[in-house]
Amino acid sequence: MVDLGLLGLTMQHFIDNMVSIPLIQPLIDYLLGIPVIGFVVAIILWRPMFALLIFPGLATLMTVLLFIIWFERKLTARIQWRRGPLEVLRWAEGIIQALADGLRYFFQEVIVHRDAHRPYFLQFPILIFIPVLLPLLFIPVGNIVGIRTPYALPITVAIVSLIPVFIVAIGWASNSRFAYIGTVREAFMYFAYEIPFILAVVSMILVYGTADMVTIVEKQSIPGIILNPIAALVFFISTVMATSRLPFEIPEADQEIAFGPFVEYSGIMFGLVMTIAYEKMYILSLLMSVLFLGGGNGPTIPLLGDLSAVIWMFIKTMVVMVALSFLRSIYARIRLDQALRISWTAMLQISLLAVAIGVVLNLANVV
Amino acid sequence: MSENVEFLGSGIFAPFKKWGTKWSLWPVHLVTACCGVELAHAYASGYDGERLGSLNYGIARQTNLIIVEGAISRKMARVLKITYEQMPDPKFVVVMGACGLKGGLFWNGYHMVRPSDVVPVDFFIPGCPPTPESLLRSIRALQEKIMSGKAETTISFDKVDLSEIEGRSSAARPPTTPKFIAPTPSIKVDVPKDVDWEFGKKLVKEFEKDLNGLYNSITITAKNRIAISAEKKNIMAIANILSKRFDHVKNVNVIDLPHENSFIVEYQVSSYSDKKLMPVVVNIYARIPRDNPRFPSLVTFWPSADYLEREMYDLFGVWFEGNPAMGERFLLAPDTPDFPLRKDRKLKEEEYCFCEVRE
Numbered sequence: 023m024v025d026l027g028l029l030g031l032t033m034q035h036f037i038d039n040m041v042s043i044p045l046i047q048p049l050i051d052y053l054l055g056i057p058v059i060g061f062v063v064a065i066i067l068w069r070p071m072f073a074l075l076i077f078p079g080l081a082t083l084m085t086v087l088l089f090i091i092w093f094e095r096k097l098t099a100r101i102q103w104r105r106g107p108l109e110v111l112r113w114a115e116g117i118i119q120a121l122a123d124g125l126r127y128f129f130q131e132v133i134v135h136r137d138a139h140r141p142y143f144l145q146f147p148i149l150i151f152i153p154v155l156l157p158l159l160f161i162p163v164g165n166i167v168g169i170r171t172p173y174a175l176p177i178t179v180a181i182v183s184l185i186p187v188f189i190v191a192i193g194w195a196s197n198s199r200f201a202y203i204g205t206v207r208e209a210f211m212y213f214a215y216e217i218p219f220i221l222a223v224v225s226m227i228l229v230y231g232t233a234d235m236v237t238i239v240e241k242q243s244i245p246g247i248i249l250n251p252i253a254a255l256v257f258f259i260s261t262v263m264a265t266s267r268l269p270f271e272i273p274e275a276d277q278e279i280a281f282g283p284f285v286e287y288s289g290i291m292f293g294l295v296m297t298i299a300y301e302k303m304y305i306l307s308l309l310m311s312v313l314f315l316g317g318g319n320g321p322t323i324p325l326l327g328d329l330s331a332v333i334w335m336f337i338k339t340m341v342v343m344v345a346l347s348f349l350r351s352i353y354a355r356i357r358l359d360q361a362l363r364i365s366w367t368a369m370l371q372i373s374l375l376a377v378a379i380g381v382v383l384n385l386a387n388v389v
Numbered sequence: 390m391s392e393n394v395e396f397l398g399s400g401i402f403a404p405f406k407k408w409g410t411k412w413s414l415w416p417v418h419l420v421t422a423c424c425g426v427e428l429a430h431a432y433a434s435g436y437d438g439e440r441l442g443s444l445n446y447g448i449a450r451q452t453n454l455i456i457v458e459g460a461i462s463r464k465m466a467r468v469l470k471i472t473y474e475q476m477p478d479p480k481f482v483v484v485m486g487a488c489g490l491k492g493g494l495f496w497n498g499y500h501m502v503r504p505s506d507v508v509p510v511d512f513f514i515p516g517c518p519p520t521p522e523s524l525l526r527s528i529r530a531l532q533e534k535i536m537s538g539k540a541e542t543t544i545s546f547d548k549v550d551l552s553e554i555e556g557r558s559s560a561a562r563p564p565t566t567p568k569f570i571a572p573t574p575s576i577k578v579d580v581p582k583d584v585d586w587e588f589g590k591k592l593v594k595e596f597e598k599d600l601n602g603l604y605n606s607i608t609i610t611a612k613n614r615i616a617i618s619a620e621k622k623n624i625m626a627i628a629n630i631l632s633k634r635f636d637h638v639k640n641v642n643v644i645d646l647p648h649e650n651s652f653i654v655e656y657q658v659s660s661y662s663d664k665k666l667m668p669v670v671v672n673i674y675a676r677i678p679r680d681n682p683r684f685p686s687l688v689t690f691w692p693s694a695d696y697l698e699r700e701m702y703d704l705f706g707v708w709f710e711g712n713p714a715m716g717e718r719f720l721l722a723p724d725t726p727d728f729p730l731r732k733d734r735k736l737k738e739e740e741y742c743f744c745e746v747r748e
Binding site for chain 2: 095099102103104105106107108109110116119121122123124125126128129130131132133276277280281285286287288289292
């Protein structure tokens with residue numbers, strides 16, 4: 023055993039809390055025996071670090087980003103009787119199309135126009151990754167979780183609510199007409215969806231009687247979508263609004279206001295801001311599968327150990343994301359005033375109904 | 390080799406740069422002419438340009454390809470240049486259609502610009518309009534150019550021995566240049582028409598009473614249409630009287646009659662405030678000499694005539710005395726030749742030549 027004495031932590035500290043995968047356990051044991059590599063493997067397989075780096079963290083996020091952008095274009099193409107991206111990798115139906123686009127963006131010029139507020143214009147697309155990536159620490163997959171706290175759900179919702187503030191700041195720093203219109207629309211939509219969204223989450227906290235996401239997943243012998251289907255509906259529609267998918271793609275409407283807040287970005291900066299909506303969609307889909315679809319619950323596969331929860335969670339998240347992508351190709355965009363009317367009347371009312379159901383279930387102590 | 394392609398082929402990241410750009414050529418929406426229909430066809434179901442990783446995109450900042458769709462006028466040339474400069478490097482230009490290549494149908498128009506004079510062009514697609522297949526072929530050719538660094542033509546034409554044609558009889562020769570200035574017959578603006586329109590006949594009687602001595606003739610030319618012919622010196626007086634009943638000018642029109650050495654200037658007035666007069670359009674017209682085209686401006690009676698008079702000055706050079714904006718360019722681009730719609734403007738003539746086949 024190697025003891026690097028890093029901040030008083032020994033290697034044994036990581037090994038005690040390691041992801042267990044019986045299938046490749048011999049390989050892990052062998053790697054742990056090698057001096058430096060063993061330490062790296064121990065850190066990567068340490069549960070909080072696994073949550074951060076592998077699932078639901080960085081590696082899965084990147085894979086999902088590459089996949090969902092390709093999938094969305096492909097699905098839209100199929101619905102329009104086309105083939106969609108194909109020639110870039112013909113035998114795999116062009117699945118690496120988003121990678122080619124990303125590389126092209128990466129090597130393109132980044133233009134900062136004269137009217138922009140230069141420091142903020144360049145900072146915000148990078149700073150926005152703080153609220154986008156932080157919630158991943160709190161989302162549990164089985165017993166793999168970055169930080170376990172009784173306040174995980176409120177913290178996650180609070181951090182996710184910060185994202186539109188950054189988008190408004192991006193629009194302000196762009197200092198262009200289209201960016202201004204898009205920013206105002208974003209602000210309107212923010213107020214409109216945030217209240218039903220928070221009420222839906224509050225109703226689920228009432229149903230389970232706790233805000234600790236690990237406990238919430240453990241308590242879901244019946245999935246939340248059956249316990250409180252109205253809250254699930256409100257959560258889903260709020261997710262569509264929050265990630266500005268069609269039919270609520272109002273702040274970024276590219277045909278009328280040319281991507282709103284993001285109009286002035288080019289090159290890799292546009293690559294960064296364009297993925298914000300997809301990353302937010304990933305986080306909210308994870309949250310939806312935790313709250314309503316039972317998170318990592320599912321038939322355990324003994325050989326995979328902790329990974330079976332990962333697989334179930336991944337499948338549930340992808341189902342939600344695919345459903346969200348599907349909306350894009352079948353709906354037309356509705357106007358801002360229509361969206362505001364929907365959210366301030368119908369959605370607010372049914373979210374209050376969802377809270378009432380939550381109160382009843384909480385008093386009856388069903389879960 | 391253009392510097393964009395040079396940039397893609399340099400450095401240790403060259404394979405990644407070339408591969409990424411090759412499969413991600415996004416054309417910006419800049420539809421200037423009818424070739425845009427073929428572009429839409431090329432990207433819709435059937436041909437599906439998105440197979441090649443090429444996606445039509447809304448904004449210049451996030452794209453790297455302009456497909457110039459056909460004719461570029463002097464004003465659109467500026468738009469094209471601005472759009473090109475808005476795009477981040479590396480960027481490419483493909484020009485579609487005969488108009489973009491050599492002017493096409495509008496080859497001797499006063500307003501035409503060749504796109505190759507404005508932006509550096511990577512590929513031309515001949516055709517009027519080119520088919521979707523040839524558009525996709527150009528994108529393939531551009532991909533090849535990005536990968537290999539060399540632009541190669543994808544079409545070769547058969548050579549024709551023109552000396553055989555020269556030896557034929559004169560009947561087989563191409564036609565001579567058409568004469569654009571034909572002797573125009575006299576244009577009559579007030580052709581009377583017998584229509585069942587009681588109100589109109591009443592209106593004509595009222596006009597005859599009101600405009601006593603100011604007009605030459607008052608004619609009903611169709612239902613709801615009345616034409617008043619007058620001398621230039623009486624126009625202001627007529628407008629003064631008619632502006633009490635008719636509140637706006639619908640149109641100001643100039644007809645060029647080079648063989649009679651005159652212009653006809655028409656004002657078509659109507660009303661938005663009086664419901665009975667709403668469908669009625671009254672045409673007040675006068676002839677002015679062509680060598681001294683001056684006409685009193687009616688802006689003081691009908692402010693809506695302002696822009697129309699300025700446009701007529703742009704196109705025909707009729708000087709409306711009293712309009713404050715005379716002498717300025719209004720609608721045309723600054724470098725357009727003067728008064729382009731006058732019929733005696735000399736157009737560039739077509740030339741046929743019989744050349745030897747070059748080996």
